[in-house]
Amino acid sequence: MSERVLMKGNEAMAEAAIRAGCRHFFGYPITPQTEVAAYMSKKMPKIGGTYLQAESEIAAINMVLGAASAGVRAMTSSSSPGISLKTEGISYIAGSDLPCLIVNVERGGPGLGGIQPAQSDYWQATRALGHGDFHVLVFAPSTVQEVVDLVFLAYDLAEKYRMPAMLLSDGLLGQMMEPVSFPEPVEKFIEKPWATNGHQNKRPHNIVNSLYLAPDELERTVVERFARYAKVEETEQRCQEYLCDDADYIIVAFGATSRVSQSAVDTLRARGVKAGLLRPVTLWPFPKDAIRSHIPHVKGFLSVEMNMGQMVDDIRLTVEGKVPVEFFGRTGGVIPRPAEVVEKVLTMAGGDR
Amino acid sequence: MAMVYEKSKMLTDAPLHYCPGCTHGIIHKLVAESLEELEAGGRAVGVAPVGCSVMAYNYFSCDMVEAPHGRAPAIATGLKRALPDGVIFTYQGDGDLAAIGTAETVHAATRGENITVIFVNNAIYGMTGGQMAPTTLPGQVTQTTPYGRDVTKAGFPVRVCEMLSTLSGVAYAERVSVDTVPNIRKAKAAIKKAFETQIAGKGFSIVEVLSTCPTNWGLTPVEALQWLRDNMIPYYPLGVYQDRTANEKGVF
Numbered sequence: 224m225s226e227r228v229l230m231k232g233n234e235a236m237a238e239a240a241i242r243a244g245c246r247h248f249f250g251y252p253i254t255p256q257t258e259v260a261a262y263m264s265k266k267m268p269k270i271g272g273t274y275l276q277a278e279s280e281i282a283a284i285n286m287v288l289g290a291a292s293a294g295v296r297a298m299t300s301s302s303s304p305g306i307s308l309k310t311e312g313i314s315y316i317a318g319s320d321l322p323c324l325i326v327n328v329e330r331g332g333p334g335l336g337g338i339q340p341a342q343s344d345y346w347q348a349t350r351a352l353g354h355g356d357f358h359v360l361v362f363a364p365s366t367v368q369e370v371v372d373l374v375f376l377a378y379d380l381a382e383k384y385r386m387p388a389m390l391l392s393d394g395l396l397g398q399m400m401e402p403v404s405f406p407e408p409v410e411k412f413i414e415k416p417w418a419t420n421g422h423q424n425k426r427p428h429n430i431v432n433s434l435y436l437a438p439d440e441l442e443r444t445v446v447e448r449f450a451r452y453a454k455v456e457e458t459e460q461r462c463q464e465y466l467c468d469d470a471d472y473i474i475v476a477f478g479a480t481s482r483v484s485q486s487a488v489d490t491l492r493a494r495g496v497k498a499g500l501l502r503p504v505t506l507w508p509f510p511k512d513a514i515r516s517h518i519p520h521v522k523g524f525l526s527v528e529m530n531m532g533q534m535v536d537d538i539r540l541t542v543e544g545k546v547p548v549e550f551f552g553r554t555g556g557v558i559p560r561p562a563e564v565v566e567k568v569l570t571m572a573g574g575d576r
Numbered sequence: 577m578a579m580v581y582e583k584s585k586m587l588t589d590a591p592l593h594y595c596p597g598c599t600h601g602i603i604h605k606l607v608a609e610s611l612e613e614l615e616a617g618g619r620a621v622g623v624a625p626v627g628c629s630v631m632a633y634n635y636f637s638c639d640m641v642e643a644p645h646g647r648a649p650a651i652a653t654g655l656k657r658a659l660p661d662g663v664i665f666t667y668q669g670d671g672d673l674a675a676i677g678t679a680e681t682v683h684a685a686t687r688g689e690n691i692t693v694i695f696v697n698n699a700i701y702g703m704t705g706g707q708m709a710p711t712t713l714p715g716q717v718t719q720t721t722p723y724g725r726d727v728t729k730a731g732f733p734v735r736v737c738e739m740l741s742t743l744s745g746v747a748y749a750e751r752v753s754v755d756t757v758p759n760i761r762k763a764k765a766a767i768k769k770a771f772e773t774q775i776a777g778k779g780f781s782i783v784e785v786l787s788t789c790p791t792n793w794g795l796t797p798v799e800a801l802q803w804l805r806d807n808m809i810p811y812y813p814l815g816v817y818q819d820r821t822a823n824e825k826g827v828f
Contacts, residue, residue, distance in 0.1 A: 247654070247657055249654065273657040275657065277650070277683070278679050278680070279679055281647065281679075282647070282650040282653075282679065282680050283650075285643065285644065285651050285654065285680070286650050286651070286653050288641075288643075288647075288650075288651050288654060289641065289650065289655040289656075289658070290655065290657060290658040291654070292621075292641045292651070292654070293654070293659050293662075294658070295658045297654065311644055312647070315643075419639035419655070420621070420659055420662070421618055421619040421620065421621060421638070421639055421659060421662050422638065423619065424617065424618040425618075428588075428636070428638055428639050428640060430633045430634075430641075430642070431640070431641040432640075432641070432642040434631075
């Protein structure tokens with residue numbers, strides 16, 4: 224690990240990607256991910272890497288597809304409206320079984336929306352990053368240090384399972400500074416015998432492709448991919464718990480809202496309410512097992528999000544109606560205050576204390 | 577017995593799916609022979625488009641990537657940046673390159689991206705059954721211009737080589753045709769020169785190949801070749817539109 228330095232979330236993310244072995248970054252300017260691209264444009268030429276400002280988000284994600292086909296660790300970063308444009312390419316990347324890293328520093332929507340922090344792309348990240356049957360690994364850091372750690376993990380798991388990975392950050396995490404230390408640079412990478420990097424007349428030609436005109440063949444490839452997804456769901460769910468073991472009420476929150484929610488839990492505990500926080504680190508796979516383990520002792524779950532209620536769907540699907548699941552959120556770039564969250568839990572608990 | 581003709585080793589044994597009389601087969605052969613003669617097959621990576629040649633990945637024996645519609649130049653860019661010594665080419669039709677992929681084409685060209693684009697222009701969307709293409713000629717009847725392309729409603733055809741020749745990143749742009757044996761020989765020379773341009777690191781190279789679509793034009797293969805000569809070549813004149821290959825550093 225390196226010495227601790229003070230860095231912005233977006234810059235730390237870029238440095239982490241470089242240390243994780245990324246030498247190919249393709250982007251397009253958009254707020255609030257700006258610092259990721261700026262950092263890459265400064266660093267990449269010094270280390271023999273590629274920073275390329277593409278003509279569009281669509282071109283950038285397809286450049287990632289090309290570089291990933293060649294077997295290198297490639298990356299693109301954008302913010303909400305830009306991710307919508309990338310979804311075509313993400314579907315093809317998933318359908319071609321390619322690993323890569325896609326960053327979404329979320330801002331408010333829909334449409335052009337705003338440029339303040341939001342989490343209103345949860346559905347998009349976990350359900351709709353393109354057409355067709357597929358999943359993307361989705362990581363939701365809540366500190367700058369975790370941004371760094373998850374970049375490394377995202378590349379490792381993307382390559383292990385041959386699927387794209389998304390780091391879902393937001394304008395708050397991207398812009399704030401925190402002390403951070405970096406793992407040692409990755410020097411050894413897994414073999415990629417499937418890469419289209421020129422066969423040098425030593426092997427049959429490799430094809431990176433997502434087209435299967437015969438229905439049974441297409442079904443077979445999708446089913447094979449879903450067998451891999453089942454393995455991911457079984458082994459890669461990640462979350463962090465805070466005072467959950469004896470909790471009557473568990474707040475479920477990711478990213479920036481988990482920080483607000485942790486303050487709310489402390490306040491609630493001080494007022495005698497046994498509250499806890501369960502913070503999903505992976506949004507897909509969703510940490511269902513951890514949530515289920517608390518169903519027997521809780522009186523209810525509260526999803527706190529910066530949107531109109533998206534992750535709450537996954538909690539309800541996990542809880543299957545066994546205990547109440549409620550939602551509190553602000554949207555449009557408004558960050559919920561701890562006092563608002565406290566008030567919501569108190570209401571669930573049946574009045575003031 | 578002496579071997580007088582052999583299929584290029586740059587082609588696989590997969591049977592081509594193209595319609596009778598279609599000139600894709602000829603163009604595939606020219607690309608394959610050029611790569612083989614330049615001994616570039618081992619380091620070549622091709623990018624197939626969406627369109628009639630979508631399954632080109634089965635036909636070329638080098639490594640191949642299948643692109644989303646129009647995005648082949650962006651994918652080739654990613655490949656080239658990851659494999660600077662690779663010989664990277666796209667093989668695209670008119671709808672793919674000059675409609676949905678216009679931005680990717682123009683910007684790969686203006687960056688001087690060191691890739692080779694083989695652009696097959698047959699003035700129609702073939703795979704989807706013969707709709708108007710960006711290169712469909714004024715008055716040409718297609719499924720979606722049943723009364724002929726009316727330029728007051730549907731605009732004018734795009735002349736790709738002329739447009740790209742204005743960009744500083746283009747090292748070599750030539751329009752050829754495969755309607756006659758002499759023209760096929762010229763097309764081969766152009767394709768080979770385009771790959772040589774890339775191998776010498778001189779910048780973006782494109783060869784536009786005028787091609788026929790007997791099926792969707794509703795003509796016999798022989799009539800289609802004549803239609804190409806009578807209608808396409810006057811609107812899309814053959815020739816070299818840009819050549820900066822004599823410069824030691826090409827476009828840079």
